[in-house]
Amino acid sequence: MILRCSGGFTGPAGAQTRTVDLARLPQPQATELEQLVLACDFFALPDQLVKDAPKSWDFQYDLEVDQGQQAHSVRYHLDAAPPQLKALTDKLNDEVEPD
Numbered sequence: 001m002i003l004r005c006s007g008g009f010t011g012p013a014g015a016q017t018r019t020v021d022l023a024r025l026p027q028p029q030a031t032e033l034e035q036l037v038l039a040c041d042f043f044a045l046p047d048q049l050v051k052d053a054p055k056s057w058d059f060q061y062d063l064e065v066d067q068g069q070q071a072h073s074v075r076y077h078l079d080a081a082p083p084q085l086k087a088l089t090d091k092l093n094d095e096v097e098p099d
Contacts, residue, residue: 040084
């Protein structure tokens with residue numbers, strides 16, 4: 001799982017990437033992330049969930065999830081994302097250090 005975040009007032013200079021290998025996480029944390037991926041039906045989400053008129057300071061996220069037999073990427077703004085995808089993003093931002 002790879003979460004990239006760019007935008008905000010720092011623009012490209014403040015871009016961050018968080019990479020998560022579920023196999024290397026403690027089981028409870030890996031299970032929680034897997035449940036969040038399932039809860040947002042990640043593999044059925046469209047490729048983009050962006051605002052019609054984003055502001056220059058809005059953060060844009062790119063999340064890639066590869067579960068071996070299926071892989072998918074979504075580009076989104078939190079304001080345009082479903083609550084379950086927001087919860088997954090918050091969890092990744094809170095618990096995973098940037099690369």
